[in-house]
Amino acid sequence: xxxxxDERLGLADWARAGLRKVFPDHWSFLLGExxxxxxVVLVLTGVFLTLFYVPDATTVTxxxxxxxxRGQTVSAAYDSVMRLSFEVRAGLVMRQIHHWAALxxxxxxxxxxxxxxxxxxxxxxxxxxWLIGIGLLLLALAxxxxxxxxxxxxxxxxxxxxxxxxxxxIPFIGPYLAFLVFGGEFPTxxxxxxxxVFHVMLLPALLIGGVLVHLAILVRQKHSQYAVPRATEHNVxxxxxxxxxxxxxxxxxxxxxxxxxxxxGLVQINPIWSYGPFDATTVSSPAQPDWYVGWLDGALRLxxxxxxxxxxxxxxxxxxxxxxxxxxxxxxxxxxxxxxxxVTGEHAEHQILDGPRQRPLxxxxxxxxxxxxxILTLAGGNDVVALIFGVPVEAMTNILRVAIxxxxxxxxxxxxxxxxxxxxxxAGIGHxxxxxxxxxxxxxxxxxxxx
Amino acid sequence: xxxxxAVALALAISILGSLALVAIYVFGGSIQLQGIGLALALGGxxxxxxxxxxxxxxxxxxxEERHSFAAQEREASIAEGAADGEQISRRRFLSRxxxxxxxxxxxxxxxxxxSLGPQPGTDLFRTAWRRGMRLVDAGNQPLRPDxxxxxxxxxxxxxxxxxxxxxxxxxxxxxxxxxxxxxxxDAWAPEGCIAYSKVCTHAGCPVGLYRAREHLxxxxxxxxxxxxxxxxxxxxxxxxxxxxxxxxxxDPEGYLVALxxxxxxIGPGFWDMTHIPADGG
Ligand code: FES
Numbered sequence: 001x002x003x004x005x006d007e008r009l010g011l012a013d014w015a016r017a018g019l020r021k022v023f024p025d026h027w028s029f030l031l032g033e034x035x036x037x038x039x040v041v042l043v044l045t046g047v048f049l050t051l052f053y054v055p056d057a058t059t060v061t062x063x064x065x066x067x068x069x070r071g072q073t074v075s076a077a078y079d080s081v082m083r084l085s086f087e088v089r090a091g092l093v094m095r096q097i098h099h100w101a102a103l104x105x106x107x108x109x110x111x112x113x114x115x116x117x118x119x120x121x122x123x124x125x126x127x128x129x130w131l132i133g134i135g136l137l138l139l140a141l142a143x144x145x146x147x148x149x150x151x152x153x154x155x156x157x158x159x160x161x162x163x164x165x166x167x168x169x170i171p172f173i174g175p176y177l178a179f180l181v182f183g184g185e186f187p188t189x190x191x192x193x194x195x196x197v198f199h200v201m202l203l204p205a206l207l208i209g210g211v212l213v214h215l216a217i218l219v220r221q222k223h224s225q226y227a228v229p230r231a232t233e234h235n236v237x238x239x240x241x242x243x244x245x246x247x248x249x250x251x252x253x254x255x256x257x258x259x260x261x262x263x264x265g266l267v268q269i270n271p272i273w274s275y276g277p278f279d280a281t282t283v284s285s286p287a288q289p290d291w292y293v294g295w296l297d298g299a300l301r302l303x304x305x306x307x308x309x310x311x312x313x314x315x316x317x318x319x320x321x322x323x324x325x326x327x328x329x330x331x332x333x334x335x336x337x338x339x340x341x342x343v344t345g346e347h348a349e350h351q352i353l354d355g356p357r358q359r360p361l362x363x364x365x366x367x368x369x370x371x372x373x374x375i376l377t378l379a380g381g382n383d384v385v386a387l388i389f390g391v392p393v394e395a396m397t398n399i400l401r402v403a404i405x406x407x408x409x410x411x412x413x414x415x416x417x418x419x420x421x422x423x424x425x426x427a428g429i430g431h432x433x434x435x436x437x438x439x440x441x442x443x444x445x446x447x448x449x450x451x
Numbered sequence: 452x453x454x455x456x457a458v459a460l461a462l463a464i465s466i467l468g469s470l471a472l473v474a475i476y477v478f479g480g481s482i483q484l485q486g487i488g489l490a491l492a493l494g495g496x497x498x499x500x501x502x503x504x505x506x507x508x509x510x511x512x513x514x515e516e517r518h519s520f521a522a523q524e525r526e527a528s529i530a531e532g533a534a535d536g537e538q539i540s541r542r543r544f545l546s547r548x549x550x551x552x553x554x555x556x557x558x559x560x561x562x563x564x565x566s567l568g569p570q571p572g573t574d575l576f577r578t579a580w581r582r583g584m585r586l587v588d589a590g591n592q593p594l595r596p597d598x599x600x601x602x603x604x605x606x607x608x609x610x611x612x613x614x615x616x617x618x619x620x621x622x623x624x625x626x627x628x629x630x631x632x633x634x635x636x637d638a639w640a641p642e643g644c645i646a647y648s649k650v651c652t653h654a655g656c657p658v659g660l661y662r663a664r665e666h667l668x669x670x671x672x673x674x675x676x677x678x679x680x681x682x683x684x685x686x687x688x689x690x691x692x693x694x695x696x697x698x699x700x701x702d703p704e705g706y707l708v709a710l711x712x713x714x715x716x717i718g719p720g721f722w723d724m725t726h727i728p729a730d731g732g
Contacts, residue, residue: 158672161655161656164655165718169719174722175571176570179568181567183567183568184574185574185617186655194567281606283659283671301674301688301689305689312725313725314720316719317653317689318653322654397687397688
């Protein structure tokens, strides 16, 4: 049978080479795989959800089994998600697995990105895959935001409203852009069906296409590797895809799905019945978005109340935290490989990865960026954080306003210091080093290398 | 006609077709014209490329061996090509024309994206509030100052526009002696009834919470806090502009009515928000 196929397609050599492909054996190379497997789970559960979801803002009267909402006017979209959650067998578990998978998907991408960043895996020749990776991250975020908004509940509606306000804060073209995207002044009845088209057609097509290119480039360039024994700039040391890596990856895929199933079954997420349907004149509180947009909400909360009008032009207060900040953040991320090469003057190919301590500046910069993200995320839940610490929200906000400036700077300095010391200690600079000497058979002495 | 002329002509037709498409989209036109324009744009481009392939590319016939996959080998053949200077400059001209035709066609094809939404026009500057409109609650009941409980807050709309998001307004009753409104607005708060837009000036959330004891309005989204007694000036949080105040009076039947629209744009800011377009409304 296999011979029969091979005589017609001639794939055996190609497959044999593929099966022999060497994978470095390190857990951190599996982070991207986790993201990939989440994507598979997302597609499978997503197809199921699509069969029941109705992308329609027309209002209907809710008459399902959830008593508190009986008789209320809701949109057909909200109604269909309620039906999916309460009346479709296995509907709720699919929805919750889908939502958890989305959160883990973005998380896996981000952790994968951090691994790439801190080990310098983005350097020549891998700049193209870094750029594609950033594009995939942005697509994943867009998928998350569009999907989150589809149920047309009060919480996600509030999120959409803030997004609309950020869009109109874009210099001059903002209102035009917002009217094109939303179909008019927020809230509009068009937006739900548009989000649906983006969420189930355009974005997934781009995302899956991008992932395929990402993987094709990875195979073509072969993996980078840590400085393990026998590793050089001209080889890959590890285990062959078949059987060890294939088994590991299959196992990882199924385990990822298992964990997502467990979360979907046991941990409630996005209970839209307790948020209620979207209503333009009310707002739910506290409003917590999904984890990966919390930092932007936090930036909006922390930014001081400044709205300058000069020369007939107003700079709306959400502009700096909502437009400029993410623009700069993603801009630096996108250009990092080129910025680093330009600053350090290093343009050589690198197949062997750095340890974070070997590059104090890069590591310190990464840590500072992470701290900005963490503090802004905390600020996104400043009411909750204030409640936990028992301080007034106002005080919490002021503390965080100071922290967002001070903590990343401290983190930068500290990381830089620690990394340089560790690096120098390794290299034996600046510190007296204990050395064990050994008498050689010839009568001289030589250093006994502890490594 | 020589092949290069034919290619140039076809590309010119394509460009004219694309320009016509743009014009039809901007000024309006029938479906037949749209179809014909698109057919010319695409047809010209396609014809040009086909003529190019047949008449301008000298491609020798090549032979590629077929291998059984049982014994795989590779063979590459390199085609030869020679071109003189005149051919090169002609080809460069045609290439540029081709790129231009492609770009204009792309622009013409992207244009329908503008069908997705209306122009903002005055939408962000005006709401449906007009002089003489009664303030009604969500149940469509008009309100008299005496009906309103001291320190209570009601969400009101212009009569006939209940539920219209940009008209949502907060009606609050305070002791008139406590009020310290910006100058010129004292008459806007009959009997201590005062009305502010409910749309937050930060990012547009409905300002949903009222702390009656301190006379503070709170936006739950990012905790902007507005001082009701002082014209809803922001005193905490990221909002930088006061909530616009609705000018009000009491009509002869004793009901609260608007004196006009909000004096400024409501809700979140945008770059040219001070350039209110003239609309006669
Ligand atoms: S929308 Fe009201 S504080 Fe941000």
